[in-house]
Amino acid sequence: MISINKLRKEFDQGVVALDSIDLEIRDTEFVALLGPSGCGKSTTLNCIAGLLDVTSGQVMFDDADVTNKAPKDRNIGMVFQSYALYPHLKVIDNIAFPLKQKGVSKEERHKKAREMAVKLQIEHLLDRKPTQLSGGQQQRVAMCRALVKEPKILLLDEPMSNLDARLKIEIREVIKKIQQELKVTSIIVTHDQEEAMAIADKIAILDNGRIQQYDTPEMLYQYPANLFVANFMGNPPMNFIDAKLETAGEKLMFTIGESSVEVSGQLLEKLRPHTGRPVKLGVRSHQIKVGAEPAANTLPMEVQMVENLGKELLLSGDVHGCHVRVSVDDTSAFGRMKALVGDGEKRVYLRFADFINVFDSETKVNLV
Numbered sequence: 503m504i505s506i507n508k509l510r511k512e513f514d515q516g517v518v519a520l521d522s523i524d525l526e527i528r529d530t531e532f533v534a535l536l537g538p539s540g541c542g543k544s545t546t547l548n549c550i551a552g553l554l555d556v557t558s559g560q561v562m563f564d565d566a567d568v569t570n571k572a573p574k575d576r577n578i579g580m581v582f583q584s585y586a587l588y589p590h591l592k593v594i595d596n597i598a599f600p601l602k603q604k605g606v607s608k609e610e611r612h613k614k615a616r617e618m619a620v621k622l623q624i625e626h627l628l629d630r631k632p633t634q635l636s637g638g639q640q641q642r643v644a645m646c647r648a649l650v651k652e653p654k655i656l657l658l659d660e661p662m663s664n665l666d667a668r669l670k671i672e673i674r675e676v677i678k679k680i681q682q683e684l685k686v687t688s689i690i691v692t693h694d695q696e697e698a699m700a701i702a703d704k705i706a707i708l709d710n711g712r713i714q715q716y717d718t719p720e721m722l723y724q725y726p727a728n729l730f731v732a733n734f735m736g737n738p739p740m741n742f743i744d745a746k747l748e749t750a751g752e753k754l755m756f757t758i759g760e761s762s763v764e765v766s767g768q769l770l771e772k773l774r775p776h777t778g779r780p781v782k783l784g785v786r787s788h789q790i791k792v793g794a795e796p797a798a799n800t801l802p803m804e805v806q807m808v809e810n811l812g813k814e815l816l817l818s819g820d821v822h823g824c825h826v827r828v829s830v831d832d833t834s835a836f837g838r839m840k841a842l843v844g845d846g847e848k849r850v851y852l853r854f855a856d857f858i859n860v861f862d863s864e865t866k867v868n869l870v
């Protein structure tokens with residue numbers, strides 16, 4: 503288990519890279535650190551690895567305080583974006599290198615290197631030099647080298663960012679499989695939300711040196727704690743529609759431009775205390791139904807574009823000044839929809855699914 507308590511890292515000239523990070527990673531768990539460039543992902547990883555001194559706070563592995571321990575005494579394996587292979591060494595000696603440093607005999611370390619190479623399906627490459635390998639193969643060698651000394655913790659810093667889209671999917675499956683097989687507690691740094699969702703048991707979303715939310719991919723996707731997280735998770739991104747919470751007699755309504763939509767179901771209780779507040783409705787493209795006729799509790803959308811994504815259509819357009827994307831499952835409607843836009847009769851009517859997220863426009867916090 504890894505516990506990080508109130509971790510703070512300041513660089514020279516007062517740059518605060520991490521501001522009081524708390525994180526707990528259970529034994530055998532796979533956690534992703536996700537966030538935009540400069541948010542502090544690599545700094546967090548490097549503090550856990552011991553490659554950076556912390557300004558204050560504590561890093562614990564199980565019950566041991568490792569905050570001031572050297573990297574070599576932490577029993578971690580690490581994979582970097584650049585792979586950092588030794589160009590003059592054969593693959594087998596690259597993989598075996600950490601064991602050589604530990605004084606393991608040549609015969610023994612080659613045996614272990616071979617075993618790990620079999621697991622990652624690169625045993626046929628052991629006599630090559632790194633320059634004779636593809637990017638994906640170099641990545642597997644780097645993984646082998648990180649795992650050969652059977653570390654308790656595996657740290658991965660953007661390990662797939664130099665691979666093309668197809669290879670990324672292949673390698674992330676390899677990483678996930680081997681992580682489960684070896685049951686090694688792992689942390690991956692990435693700025694790719696899809697990669698984080700695919701590979702990790704839990705994701706910590708960082709912004710500006712702070713954790714915005716730490717939860718399972720499903721929870722982050724469904725119940726983002728604030729607008730920052732909501733913006734970061736999901737593709738296409740969540741739609742945000744400006745509204746105001748207002749009462750109409752007994753009813754609570756979202757007022758959106760000249761339209762209004764009644765608040766119902768489980769949202770009612772949660773939102774009533776916020777009556778009068780400006781809010782942003784957070785609605786995913788598949789949480790919206792599209793109709794041709796105006797009706798109560800619908801919103802008009804001026805359709806500007808219809809795209810055929812193969813498994814669904816994506817309509818995009820304007821809803822009272824907010825740009826909105828809507829998924830339509832029935833791809834056979836493509837011709838009809840496209841003709842609609844072409845004819846200039848571009849208006850459709852949107853109805854929300856039962857559950858949507860509602861954010862306070864000022865505090866940016868999710869109210870539901």
Ligand code: ATP
Nearest residue numbers: 513514517519538539540541542543544545546693
């Ligand atoms: P990226 O995705 O671009 O790698 P990141 O989320 O990993 O970004 P970090 O590299 O952890 O971000 O950097 C966090 C902050 O600390 C940034 O503002 C960065 O400029 C700053 N920083 C990182 N390393 C140093 C350093 N050696 N000296 C000064 N500032 C640094």
